[in-house]
Amino acid sequence: MLARIFTGRTGIAPLITLRIVFGVLMCASLLRFTLKGWITELYVKPGFHFPYWGFEWVKPFAGTGMHAVFALMIGCTVLIALGALYRVATVLFFLLFTYVELIDVTTYLNHYYFISLVALLLCFVPAHRAFSLDVRFGRVRPVVEVPSAWLRMVQLQMALVYFFAGIAKINGDWLLEAMPLRIWLHARSDLPVIGGLLQRSGVAFAASWAAMLFDTLIAFFLFPRRTAVAAYAVVVVFHALTALLFPGIGMFPFIMMAMALVFVPVPVHERLWTQLGWNKERPSAAALGIPAAARAALIAWFAVQFLVPFRYLLYPGRLFYNEEGYRFSWRVMLMEKAGAVFFTVKDPATGRTIPVDDARYLTELQRKQMCTQPDLILRFAHHLRDEFRDRIPDAEVHAEAYVSVNGHGSRPFIDPAVDLAREHDGFAEKKWVYDE
C-alpha cells in the first residue's frame, strides 16, 4: 500500500486549491496580526523573550526589523497564492514564519506549529505546476497529475492533528466531568438563543463527547472518497461552532476548515478550477516522480510526527501540571489552566530574600503563559539570576507557584525550596514540579 502511495498518481487540482487557500489565508492572518498591533506587542515591546531550548540564539530584529519580516511574509503569501516564484516564496515563507515562532515560547499556538509544518511540506509539493503564474510565464511546465504521495502527505498531516487532538481528549476531566467545556460554555451564556442551553451541564457533556468523537474519528471519514464530502460538511459545522463559541481562538477554525478541503475528491476541485479558467489541455509530457531519498525522508517525517505526541509517556507525573511533552502534540483547547507565581531572589551570604515583581520584566501575555508552564518559570528564574549577578554573584532564585487545572482549585505546583538558578534546562524530568 505504501508503494502505491508513492507510485500512484492523482489529479493536481487539490494542490491548486491547497496553494491558493494557504496563500490567501496566511495573507489574511498576517494582515490581521499586523493591524492588531501584535508585532509590536509580542516581538518589539518585550525586553525579555522566552527562547526554545536549543534556540536561544534566535532573537527578534530591532527597530522596524520585525515589521519588515512580516511584510516579507505577506509578500510571500501573495506569491504562493498566485503560484509565482513558488519555490522561493514557500521556502522563504517557511523560514521566516518558523523564525518568528522560535523567538518566544509564550506565543506558541498549535495552529502556528501546524502552519510551519504545512509550509515546510509546501516547499516540496509541486502545487505551482498548474493554474499558476509560474506556468503562465513558462518558468515551469504544466502537469495534470502528480504522485499521490504529495496530496496524501498533506492529508496525513491534517489527519494527525485531528487524531491526536481527539485521543488527548480521552481523559477523566474531559469525558467524566465535562471540563473545561463546562466552564467555557457557561461563560458564553450571553449568546442569543443558545445562551441558556450552554449553561446546562448536559450540553457540556454532549459537547465534550462530540468533540472527542469528532477529533478522533473524522479523519477516517475524510479519507474514503464515498464519505469525504459528508465528513467535510461535518468539519465545517464543527469548526463554525467553535468559531462562534470561542472567538478567542482566532483563525484556527478557519484554517482547519480551509485546509481540510484537500480531502474533497479530485473531480470537485477540477470542476471548480476549470470553471475559473484552468485549462488543462496542455500538460507536460514529463512525469513528476518522487526520488527514493525523498520517499525515505517522508516516511521518517511522519514517523517522527506520530511519535512526538507520545513523548509525554517518558515523563512521570501529571501532564497537565508538568506539561512535559505538552507542546507539539496537538493538545488543542484541552484544559483551563490559570496560575500565579511569586519569585524571590536570595543572597546565600546574608540570607536576605528579595521578592521580584515579574511584571517589571514581562508583558501581561508573557506573565500569563509563564505562570502555568514550569519550563518558562525556570527560564525566567535563570534570567533573574543573570539580572542579579552584579549585586548577588551566587543568587538563589525561588518560585512560589500556584496553579489550577480545569477548575480543580489552586494548589502549589513547584517546590519553593528548590533553587531554580541551579536547575538545568532541557528535556530531563523536572523533579521540582509537584505531581498533584
Place this chain on the structure above:
Amino acid sequence: MNLKIWMLAILGAILLSACTLSGCSKDEKPEDGPGSNFDRATLLQDLSRNVIVPAYAQANTAAIALQQAMEQFATGANQANLDAARAAWNTMMDAWMACEMFHLGPQYAENLDQRIAYSPINTALIESEISGNGPVDAEYIAGTGVTRKGLHATEYLLYGAGDNDPSVLEGFILGAHAERRRTYLRSLSMDIAARINVVHQAWQPTGGNHTATFNNATQSDINGSLNLMVNAWIENIERTRRDKVQAPSGIEMGGTPQPMLAENRASGRSMANIRIAIAQWKRVFTSGDGLGMDDNLNAIDARYQGEPLAAKVLSELDLALTNCAAITLPLDQAVEQQPAEVNALYLTLKRLTVLTKIDVASNLGVIVTFSDNDGD
C-alpha cells in the same frame, strides 16, 4: 458495506450532538443543578447599579465638597478652615479609594488614575511653581503634568511633609508666596472636581450612559464587562499587596522596614486606604447585595479544597479586614512597631491574589490579561 454504514452512523451521531449544542432541541426543559440559568446580564446590572455608579456619585459629591472647602480656606486661611479642608480631603480620599479599582470604561479613557492620583508627586516642582511667576490657576493646573497635581499634591500642601501644623498653616498666611499657595491649592481641587465629574457624568443616563454600555457588554471576550471588571479587580488586589503593603513592610529589602514608602504618610491614612479598598473588593465580588460573582461561582458549584469557592473568597476578604483592624497605627509606624500584624495582612493579600487570579478567574472563564492574542 457494513463498515460504511457504521461510519455513517457515527457521523450522524456527531452531527446530532453538534445539533444539540447549537440549540436544535429548544423545547427541552432546562435541567436543575449547578450552572443552570445564571444571568450574567443581571450580575452586570447589579454591579453597576449597586456598586460602581454609587461610588462615582459619592466621589463626585466629595469632590464638590472638597472644592468648596478649599475655596473657604483660600479666602479665610485659619486653623478651623484648614481642619475643614483636611476633613474634606479625607472624605474625598475615602471616596476615591472606593473608585480606584474601576480602571475601565470612562475612568480608563480619561486616565483618571494618573490625572488625580499619580504618585510619587514632585514636591520640589510644586514649590517652584508656587514660588515662580507663572500662572497657577485652574486652567494651568488642568494642563500641567501629573507629578504636580491631584490628590497627593493636595495632601502635600495640606499636611506638608509631615511637619507640624503651624508651619503648614503659616505657609498659607505668611511669606511672599502665601497667596499663590492658596491659589494653587484651590486650583488643584477644581481640577480634581472637574475630572471626577467627567467620569461620574459618563456613567449617568443623562451623560454618556456608560452604564448601558457596561450592562450590555455581556460577552465573554476581553472587551466584555465582566472580563474588564475582574481584571481591574485583580489588578487592584495585586497592586495593593505589592505597592501599599509589601513595599513599606520592607520585605523587598530583606526585612528592613521602609516607612517612607507608605501611601499618604503625611496624613497618616495609609491603613484607611487599604481598608476601604478591601471593603470595596467585597462589594464588587457580591455586587453589593445583588447578583454577584459569588452567586455566579455558587451557580457552577465552584470549589476550593472542598468548600465553596465564593465562601472561601469572602472569608479571606473578611480576614483581610480583620488584619487591617489589628493594625492600630498608621502603616509607616506599624511596619516598625507591629511587623507581625503587617505581615499577617500581607500573607492574606497574597492568598487573595492566588484565589482571585487563579480560582475565581478560571471558574468564571475570564481571561486574566489585557492582551488580545489568539489561543487554541
